[in-house]
Amino acid sequence: NAGVTQTPKFRVLKTGQSMTLLCAQDMNHEYMYWYRQDPGMGLRLIHYSVGEGTTAKGEVPDGYNVSRLKKQNFLLGLESAAPSQTSVYFCASSSILLAYEQYFGPGTRLTVT
Amino acid sequence: AQRVTQPEKLLSVFKGAPVELKCNYSYSGSPELFWYVQYSRQRLQLLLRHISRESIKGFTADLNKGETSFHLKKPFAQEEDSAMYYCALHSQGGSEKLVFGKGTKLTVNP
Numbered sequence: 306n307a308g309v310t311q312t313p314k315f316r317v318l319k320t321g322q323s324m325t326l327l328c329a330q331d332m333n334h335e336y337m338y339w340y341r342q343d344p345g346m347g348l349r350l351i352h353y354s355v356g357e358g359t360t361a362k363g364e365v366p367d368g369y370n371v372s373r374l375k376k377q378n379f380l381l382g383l384e385s386a387a388p389s390q391t392s393v394y395f396c397a398s399s400s401i402l403l404a405y406e407q408y409f410g411p412g413t414r415l416t417v418t
Numbered sequence: 419a420q421r422v423t424q425p426e427k428l429l430s431v432f433k434g435a436p437v438e439l440k441c442n443y444s445y446s447g448s449p450e451l452f453w454y455v456q457y458s459r460q461r462l463q464l465l466l467r468h469i470s471r472e473s474i475k476g477f478t479a480d481l482n483k484g485e486t487s488f489h490l491k492k493p494f495a496q497e498e499d500s501a502m503y504y505c506a507l508h509s510q511g512g513s514e515k516l517v518f519g520k521g522t523k524l525t526v527n528p
Contacts, residue, residue: 309461336514345427347520348462348504355514363515395462405452405508405516409462 306331309410311396317416318386326381326413328396336399337379338363338407339371341392348395354379386417420445422507424519431495432527439490439522441479441505450508451481451488452516457501465490465503475499495526 312327328337338353340363350363354373368390370382379398383390393414397407421444431437443449453465466474468481468488479490488505505519 338515345520347424348518350515353515397462399514401514404514405450405467405506406464407516411461 308332309396309398309408311394311410311413313413314411315414317418318383319418320387322386322417323382323384324386324415325383326394326396326415328379328381328398328410329377330379330396330398330408331377332398332400332408333376334398334408335376335401336404336407337373338397338399339369339379339381340395340397341365342395342412343392351381351394383415386415388417391415391417420449420507420509420517422505422517422519424503424505424522426522427520428523428525430525430527433497434494437492437495437499437524437526439503439505439524441488441490441519443486443488443505443507445486445507445509447509451479452506452508453477453479453488453490454504454506454518455501456504457498462504495524497526497528500524500526 309330339351340348349365352371354360357376360371372380396410399407423442451468455465456462477492504521506516
């Protein structure tokens with residue numbers, strides 16, 4: 306099992322450009338999450354999904370959109386990137402019964418210039 | 419509101435010394451508390467949970483409801499313990515979310 310995978314690993318964008326981060330999990334988990342990790346700010350939840358076709362806002366959703374068209378995939382989109390979105394992005398997944406045990410991906414390091 | 423506070427951004431100890439990473443929480447109900455760890459170049463992973471009362475890699479953590487704390491302790495730190503540690507709170511009742519603290523970076527010096 307690959308667990309949780311993220312694509313790409315690194316990306317540099319110019320302000321105003323758009324991109325999509327892909328997260329995939331092969332554990333048949335119902336729940337999926339997108340976090341951003343910034344120095345001194347810890348992990349902050351951007352959006353999450355409790356099942357295929359459903360998404361919800363987390364703590365810092367502005368500037369991001371998500372979609373969960375398939376149970377195993379969770380996409381995070383940046384429509385118009387801003388320097389404030391420079392961060393490391395982590396995807397995670399968990400089962401319904403053990404929602405507290407989240408499995409994390411390796412992260413995507415995004416730089417917006 | 420649910421909140422997790424880790425007062426130390428950085429913590430540095432020498433190998434063999436005791437280490438305690440502090441975590442305080444704010445939650446009106448009965449919380450479930452966890453410690454996650456991120457070693458260098460590795461994924462964030464669950465280290466331990468209060469409900470199991472287990473010791474993982476020599477670390478223990480006791481939930482103190484009176485002090486609303488869940489400090490992580492190890493009597494003799496090792497260099498391989500150097501990592502980023504996050505305390506997390508999960509509200510009972512089927513919540514799908516975790517609330518993370520801001521993390522403490524532990525460095526164990528030789």
